Amino acid sequence: MPEPKRPLPKPTPETRHFWEGTAAGELRLQRCDECRHVYFPPRPFCSKCASRKVSVFKASGRAKLYSYVINHRPVPPFTAPYAIAVVELAEGPRMMTNIVGCPQTPEALQLDMLLEVVFEQQTDEITLPFFKPAGA
Amino acid sequence: MKRKSIAVVGAAETTELGVIPNLSQIQLHADAALNAMADAGLKPSDIDGLATTPEWTPSLGNYLGITPTWVDGTMVGGCSFMLHVRHAAAAINEGLCSTVLITHGESGRSRVGVGAFVGNRASLEGQFEAPYGIMGPTTVFTIPVLRYMKTYGISEEQLAMVAVVQREWAAKNPRASMKDPITVDNVLKSRMIAYPFRLMMCCLVTDGGGALILTRAERAKDFPRPPVYILGTGEATESWMISQMEDFTTSKAFRVSGKKAFDEAGITHKDVDHLMIYDAFAHLPLYGLEDLGFCKPGDAAAFIWERNTAPGGKLPVNTNGGGLSYMHSGMYGMYALQESVRQMRGIAAAQVPGARISIAHGVGGMFAASGTIVFSNEGP
Numbered sequence: 470m471p472e473p474k475r476p477l478p479k480p481t482p483e484t485r486h487f488w489e490g491t492a493a494g495e496l497r498l499q500r501c502d503e504c505r506h507v508y509f510p511p512r513p514f515c516s517k518c519a520s521r522k523v524s525v526f527k528a529s530g531r532a533k534l535y536s537y538v539i540n541h542r543p544v545p546p547f548t549a550p551y552a553i554a555v556v557e558l559a560e561g562p563r564m565m566t567n568i569v570g571c572p573q574t575p576e577a578l579q580l581d582m583l584l585e586v587v588f589e590q591q592t593d594e595i596t597l598p599f600f601k602p603a604g605a
Numbered sequence: 606m607k608r609k610s611i612a613v614v615g616a617a618e619t620t621e622l623g624v625i626p627n628l629s630q631i632q633l634h635a636d637a638a639l640n641a642m643a644d645a646g647l648k649p650s651d652i653d654g655l656a657t658t659p660e661w662t663p664s665l666g667n668y669l670g671i672t673p674t675w676v677d678g679t680m681v682g683g684c685s686f687m688l689h690v691r692h693a694a695a696a697i698n699e700g701l702c703s704t705v706l707i708t709h710g711e712s713g714r715s716r717v718g719v720g721a722f723v724g725n726r727a728s729l730e731g732q733f734e735a736p737y738g739i740m741g742p743t744t745v746f747t748i749p750v751l752r753y754m755k756t757y758g759i760s761e762e763q764l765a766m767v768a769v770v771q772r773e774w775a776a777k778n779p780r781a782s783m784k785d786p787i788t789v790d791n792v793l794k795s796r797m798i799a800y801p802f803r804l805m806m807c808c809l810v811t812d813g814g815g816a817l818i819l820t821r822a823e824r825a826k827d828f829p830r831p832p833v834y835i836l837g838t839g840e841a842t843e844s845w846m847i848s849q850m851e852d853f854t855t856s857k858a859f860r861v862s863g864k865k866a867f868d869e870a871g872i873t874h875k876d877v878d879h880l881m882i883y884d885a886f887a888h889l890p891l892y893g894l895e896d897l898g899f900c901k902p903g904d905a906a907a908f909i910w911e912r913n914t915a916p917g918g919k920l921p922v923n924t925n926g927g928g929l930s931y932m933h934s935g936m937y938g939m940y941a942l943q944e945s946v947r948q949m950r951g952i953a954a955a956q957v958p959g960a961r962i963s964i965a966h967g968v969g970g971m972f973a974a975s976g977t978i979v980f981s982n983e984g985p
Contacts, residue, residue: 478727547738551738
């Protein structure tokens with residue numbers, strides 16, 4: 470039996486720029502050319518004003534811890550307990566992630582702590598973004 | 606919809622609730638449907654509208670011998686049945702059908718005759734949430750609560766109290782799965798599932814089903830049971846991705862659906878005698894009380910702590926014991942509706958004396974969707 474892997478994303482035409490970005494070590498967001506709204510997850514139109522004139526840009530990779538749970542039940546290949554977090558990016562949008570480089574405890578994981586993106590390659594095609602405590 | 610134009614004339618759950626290894630999922634639907642038809646004095650040939658989930662409407666129609674002229678397979682998670690009630694009321698008023706059967710059945714615990722759930726890794730959820738170790742509601746529905754607790758200074762003890770109060774209601778209900786009294790300390794010492802949620806803050810996983818039969822209010826007096834009228838309805842969706850919920854301290858779907866139902870019903874909060882808030886986890890009654898407008902933001906935990914929703918309190922909530930103590934097969938909305946109907950008929954195990962207006966408020970697909978039904982036992 471091969472080792473179970475995380476369920477990895479299957480990019481679509483609308484999300485490919487994001488996954489090409491993570492593979493290149495960039496966190497890519499989209500901004501509306503009309504109303505300047507910054508949004509995630511990817512789509513070829515503004516989630517606020519529906520304009521199709523949107524651009525992809527490289528985000529700062531800085532974020533704050535918005536909320537999380539620490540899962541204690543077994544989910545192969547994860548080693549419980551592990552935190553499943555939602556972070557708020559400096560540019561505004563929120564995304565789900567795991568917090569790495571830090572104990573998976575309520576004491577270590579304080580809401581609003583500063584974080585920065587790190588990338589971990591999973592396959593030739595997929596590199597996932599994770600977040601670690603800023604400066605760690 | 607037009608107030609009190611539609612009535613519930615049949616309502617029943619499966620004969621057994623809890624652990625039912627001898628019935629498949631479709632038979633749980635059928636068992637509840639047969640009980641509801643018996644309750645209303647109807648046969649399958651009297652039914653011309655059918656709404657159901659998670660079974661497929663054509664499969665269940667054929668299984669029961671029903672050829673509907675109107676079908677609804679809306680599936681937005683556990684509150685789907687609130688939406689079915691709302692859609693059925695509109696369909697009957699529009700003349701698309703006259704007598705609608707809504708069923709639910711789920712072999713949540715025994716998993717007999719249940720399809721496998723396969724995630725789509727090309728969906729946005731599959732790409733941007735699934736890789737991070739989520740595994741169903743315990744790891745997703747729960748994520749917003751730490752932000753809620755920090756924003757309003759809510760303690761784990763206060764979260765635990767939700768489960769304690771609901772167990773008090775369950776103790777009055779012979780059909781509840783969990784009836785033994787519990788304390789805040791018991792809840793906080795129960796096994797950690799997904800911090801800060803412990804086992805007793807999470808719903809049960811059981812087998813069961815329920816069914817409702819709706820028709821025009823002017824026909825309602827011809828049926829054996831006292832009719833329960835539909836006063837107002839609401840529905841809304843927000844996001845299937847929890848990470849894209851607008852604000853982790855409040856549900857937009859709750860607020861929109863609840864306001865719509867209150868507006869349709871033409872009632873104020875003081876008019877409400879009984880309230881069901883779908884409680885898959887202990888935080889949901891907090892969000893529900895606030896987003897429906899019964900409490901100000903951040904006040905619901907104190908409202909529950911002060912026993913306002915407990916037996917003897919001024920706003921009885923989740924009087925069957927809720928998903929935390931009564932039963933939860935996976936899509937609990939049907940059981941919240943059943944308890945509202947029992948309260949309006951005056952036959953609930955923990956009956957609220959003189960209750961005239963009841964609300965059943967549902968949540969679905971974690972915080973993805975919501976449906977709200979306002980019932981009254983007073984005719985037009």
